[in-house]
Amino acid sequence: MILEAINISKYYGEFCALKDVSIGIDEGEFVSVIGPNGAGKTTLINVLTGFLKPDAGQVNFRGKDIAGKGPEELSTMGIARSFQLVxxxxxxxxxxxxxxxxxxxxxxxxxxxxxxxxxxxxxxxxxxxxxxxxxxxxxxxxxxxxxxxxxxxxxxxxxxxxxPEIILLDEPTSGVSTSDKNKIMQVLVDASKKIGIKTVLQVEHDMDIVFSYSDRIIAMQQGKVLADGSPAEVEKNEEVICTVVGQKECFQTFNRIMSMNREERA
Amino acid sequence: MKKTGIVFLLLILAFLLVWPFIGPEYQVYLTLSFFAYSVALLGFNLLFNYTGLLSFGHALFIGVGGYTAAFLTSRFHIPYMEVSILVTILLSGVVAILIGLICVRYIKIYFAMLTLAFGMLFHSFLMKTYHLTGGDEGMSVEQPYLLGMDFSSMDQMAFFSGPYYYYSLGVLILASIAMWRIVHSPFGLCLTSIRDNPDKAEYLGIGIRKYRLLAFIISGCFTGVGGVLLAPITGHMDPGMVFWTHSGDMVFMTLVGGFSNFFGPMLGTVIFITLRDVISSYIEYWRLIFGALLAAIVILSPGGVIEVLTNLFTLIRRKIMAGENAS
Amino acid sequence: MEKNRREFLKTAGVGVLGAGAAALLGSQKAFAAPAKGVPKGPVKIGIMGFQAGVAAVPGIAGIRAAQIWADQINKAGGILGRKVKLKIEEESKAKDTVEKFKKLTIKEKCDVVSGILSTGNGQAVGKEAEKIKQLWLSWDGTTQKGLIETQPKAFYGFRSVDNELEAVAGAITTAKVFPNIKKVAGIGNDYSYGRNCWAAYKRVLSMYNPGVRFEEGIFTKLGETDFSAAIDALAAKKPDLIMSSFWSGDTSIILKQAAGKRLFQKVKGCFTTGGGVHDTLKKEFTPEGLILGYNSLYFRWTDNWPLLNEFTKIYHQKHNAYPVYECCHAYFTLQAYKAAVEKCYGLTGQWPTKEQVVEALRGINVPSLSGYRGYRQDNKQECCFFMGLTTHKNSYDFVTIDPVYILPSAMIQKPEGYTFDQWATAWEKKVKG
Incomplete structure (x- = not known):
């Protein structure tokens, strides 16, 4: 486990952005975090990269407690990030x-x-x-x-x-046209290999990208982790898909689109 | 630096070298102020343009330099200019650390207000400690020895048009070279990154407070040296030199000249000194004219007069080249 | 103030027109060829005074007086047939003031510079005058230290009276009109002048009122506009008399704000030099019976001094105000210069050098707006201080004084070679007998 969050909670006044969230990233993994707006994804990234201090819980990097350490210190330790708003x-x-x-x-x-x-x-x-x-x-x-x-x-x-040893990307393809998204992801993957960045954690909305590139997917909703598993596992989780997509009926549609895309790519 | 830029600079340098021989005595005397303020503004603009911090209290450091010269030459009878400069650098550094530790925690308007406050605090200090500093009556600054040489037998204006002129010019050249290297160093690049986006800079591992503090210290030292050069010109230091309006003059010179160009503030100094000399003899409302000029620059050409000149120069060069191509 | 530039340009414009054309302007006496041994061309006189900030009020008053003097002199044929041309530069902080002083000397080639109000600038310009050998006649720029401590070898610089004279005059007047006061509180500006005045006032009053007690002095920032805290503090001390050395806008402001609390109805007052802003001391808030001092010029001193009466009339016509002390200082320095030049010419038949003018100025005595005034041998000005009790019995909307006690600086200024302390000690011994 290179980076792990143990039971972290974060409140903005009365509002709970993260509640008892525990995740772990192993070295070499490509992990995507998905969820609707307001699920707490960016807050999670901010806590993991030292931008915010959690109100409860621990954040460890290679076993060391890094909760609340500033981004400057974390970047020298080997954690880097990009931003949702450029x-x-x-x-x-x-x-x-x-x-x-x-x-x-x-x-x-x-x-x-x-x-x-x-x-x-x-x-x-x-x-x-x-x-x-x-x-x-x-x-x-x-x-x-x-x-x-x-x-x-x-x-x-x-x-x-x-x-860095691990890079956290907050919506790396947002604001980019659909046709360019894959190009960018390919650039990221190639660059990671060339530079030697083994571990990537990204927040992403484009399900195509998420399911194509991830080793593991973490789904969040209202500050909690809904599911944490391989793409195959998450794909079958109706609750997760409906939450992310928004409607129960769209589960069927979702499956159809995913299989269509896979056929296209094949 | 571009070739045309270097040629231009060398031409100006050549002009400055012969100016005492061709220029009227009083205008040559005014050039001494230009040298001193240019050194001071090198420091100010490191903070303003390269670090993105506007100081409204930088006249404090001119005061540190000037009063150091006053104490050393007239109280302790140590007339060596080099001693004044070295002691000033040391003292300015100490003052900058003390003030900077508080100020660099804040940015933008808060930084400006804090520096203004510290500047006025120093003004009050000088006024109140009148047994030490002479208060409102100020302190005398004796004519310094330059490079160990005593010029007191020389007529004052001959000293100012001769040894002191070339000494000040030398200090300005050295200071400019040093500052040029600083702003074109890795440190300089990191400063500009903090200026542009402090959050991003932090994420790239740049400790923004550390860099800002160091910039503040360097800035204070350069401005302090400017103060040491300024003091013997008047032969007197008084608290008026650290009043906030004097800091405002420095901001004015920088803005009018053009802060985003390394040499912009120097041009601003020339404009300020020349205009004030010419206008204030005719109109008692010269400050109104200056205000209008500043407003015009901010509205019409925020890059300052140097931007107007460089654009003009580019235009002329294009026309010449187009003319050459046509023929 | 708006007319300044027009006046100045008018004077300059006449010069441009030349001597022949000037004759066509009727009231101007044509500048015929100057006397033998006198250079052609105008005599340039540099004038320096504050034009912005707190000291702009006396500064501009002095500049106006210089302009009126120049007009009068030029009407009468100038100095030895040479037209007088004034070159006005602004006084501000020391560095800029010295620069302008140099400009008037080196660039404009003025024969003399008359001006300067601030103490700090007086120090700086005094030194400069010796270095560049420029004749300088100061209007003000007082310091208690005197020339002994600051400039023992002053030659070209002629200084104003010392700092503490107004306070000394105030103390003597207090002792005379209020012999029974027991407790005095003081307020002044927080700089050398304010402190020196309080110290001098206490020293001198103690000589004549040995039992009097002094509360700790209150010193406010120059340019302060809210005296409520200071007024409360003064009232709390329950003094019999309040001494104030305010010389600028503070004077009327504190009286106005004190009037609300009727402070000076209950407590006596001594405004050592409040006469400098006399026409702002309106009757509504300035009670009668306060000691009020006028440095060197009291415009109602007498109806029998034509220079004063004529000047006051012209000044009021031009500027809708009444003249103050700086007018007399400016006028006197210019009168003295003219007289010195004429004296030298009478002896040598040549327009004098600056060094010759210096020698002629020492010991000179000339008619100014407030009677005869002169310079001592040690380059120090002499003038009179007009002290009295405020009265509403006049035709103005502001107070005047009645009776008027005149204290000449010859009697209340420390002589050559003495510091204030040495002189006060000797004086104390005399008084104690």
């Missing part, structure tokens, strides 16, 4: 955005008088990451001027550039 550095170029992550990883941030432009090591590594994410043609573009899809990739690319 987070970029608006005025920085694409390559410089990636360089920030590499500088941080190589602990070069406090070098006041070294020339950034002449640091070949940082430059080459940034180039590598950029190429993996298909950003090699846009290196000098200012981030704020790029289309949404590129910004999304950049957000993820800079997190990848940290070479």
């Amino acid at each position: 987070h970029i550095f608006p005025e920085l170029s694409l390559i410089n955005t990636i360089k920030v992550a590499i500088i941080s990883r190589q602990a070069k941030g406090m070098r006041l008088f070294a020339s950034l432009a002449r640091d070949k090591e940082v430059h080459e590594q940034a180039l590598e990451v950029a190429e993996l994410f298909g950003l090699a043609d846009l290196l000098e573009e200012t981030a704020k001027n790029c289309p949404q899809g590129i910004k999304k990739l950049l957000d993820v690319a800079s997190a990848f550039a940290l070479h």
Whole structure:
């Protein structure tokens, strides 16, 4: 178990966002977290990445208690994340955005008088990451001027550039057109392999993506875990599907669509 | 830096080197203020443009530098400029750590208000501790030795147009080189990432408070050195130098010149000093003109006058090249 | 204040038109060729005063007085046939003030600079004047330390009277008109001037009223607008008299706010230099019977001094206000300069150098708005202090004083070579007998 949450709860005033949630991620797993809006998915990610401190329970990374440790500390420990609403550095170029992550990883941030432009090591590594994410043609573009899809990739690319042990992606394909979603997921999977990121946890709404790529699916509703298992197991769980899709009647429709998609891909 | 930029800079440097020989005596004297404020603004703009923190109390550091020079030269009779500069860097650093530890916990308007408050706190301190600092009457600053050399036998204006002019220019060049390296270093990049998106920066492992504090310290030290250069020009330091309106002047120079360009604030200094000299002799409402100018810049060209000039230059160059292509 | 620029431009405009054209303007005496040994072209006089902030009130008053003086002198043919041209620069913080002083000297090549109100600026400009050898006639910029401690070798700089004279005059007047007071509270501005005045007032009053007790002084920020806490604090001390060294807007504000609590109906008051803002001390909130001091100029001093009466009339016509102390300081410095130049010319037949003017200024005595005034041998100004009790019996909407006691600085300013402490100690010995 590389990352685990044990009985974590989180309240926003009276409202309970997470109630007694326990999950565990093994090294090498690709885990998706699904659920309707308000289920607590993003809150879970925020607690796991140190953005929020849980009101109860423990969060362990490689056995160490990391509950409430800030994102800065966690990133040095090997946990990185991307954001649902894209987070970029608006005025920085694409390559410089990636360089920030590499500088941080190589602990070069406090070098006041070294020339950034002449640091070949940082430059080459940034180039590598950029190429993996298909950003090699846009290196000098200012981030704020790029289309949404590129910004999304950049957000993820800079997190990848940290070479984390586990990366948590909050809706990595949201805001991206359906035809591009698979492309992006393929890029993520390939990049993970190349960089050596073994473990991925993602929050995702697109069921096609979820069922195609995940080793394990965790379904949540109203702050609780509904189901936690392989795609095959979760697929058959009527309650989960109806909750996620929203209507009991759509269970049949759901199965039909899933089998149709599988035929198409075959 | 682009080639045209380097050529331009070298031309300006060459002009500055011969200016004392060709310029009117009083205008050469005003150039000393330009050197001092330019060094001070290098510090201010590290914080403003590169870290995204607007300080409304930076005149505090000018005060630290100026009063250090006053104490050392007139109280303790240590006239060496280099000693004043080194002691100022040390003191500015200490003051910046103490103030910065509180201020960098806050951003935007809160940071501005806190720095303004600390600036005025220092003003009150100078006024109240009149047995030490002379209070409102201020302190004398004696003419310093430059590189160990005593120029007191020289006529004052000859000193200002000669040794002190070139010394100040030298300090400005060194300070500019140092700051250029800082903002183009890995540290500089990390600062801009914190400026643009502190949350994201944190997630990439950048400790935002640590970086902001270090930026604040470096900023304070540079501005302090600006204060040391400024003090002998008047020969007097008084609490008026740390009043918040003086901090406001620094913000004004930076905005008018153009904060997103490394040399923008220096241009702003030239504009401020020249305009004030020209306008205030004719109109007692010169502050009104300045306010209108600032409003015009913010509305029409937020990148400052330097952006207007660089756009103009690009336009002219394009026209020339188009003309060449046509022929 | 709005007319300033127009006045200035008018003066400058006349200069541009030249001597011949000036004759066509009728009332102007044509500037015929200057006297022998006198350079052609106007004599440039630098003027420096506050134009913004708290001290703008006296600053602008002084500038206006300089302009009226220049107009009068030019009407009468200038100085030795040379037209007077004023170059006005703003006084502000020390660095900028020194810069402007240098500008007037080096760029504008003024023969003399007349001006400066603030103590801090006086220190800085005083030093500068010696360094660049510029003749400087200060209007104000008082300091108690005097030239002994700050500038023992002053040559080119002619300083105003010392800091504490108003307080000394106030103390003497208090001793005279209120000999039986037992307890005094004091309020002043929180800077060197306020502190020095309180210390001097206490010292001198104690000489004549040995039994009097002083409460701890209250010092408020210059430019303060809310004195409710201070008024309560003063009232709580239950004094017989309250001494105030306020010289600016604070004076009328505290009287207004105190009137609500009828403080000065119950307690006596001594406003050592409140006369400086006399026309803001309206009868509604300024009771009769308070000691009020006027530094160097009391506009109702007498009807028999034409310079004063004429000036007051012109000043009121132009600016709808009555002149204050800075007007007399400005007027006097310019009168003294003219007289010194003429004196030197009488001896040498040449327009004098600055060094010669310095020698002529020392010991000079000239007619100013408030009688004859002069400079001591140690470059220190002399003037009179007009003290009295406030009265409503006049045709204005503000108070005046009656009777009027005149205390010349010759009698209440420490002589050359003495610090205030040394002089007060010697004085104490005399009084104790």
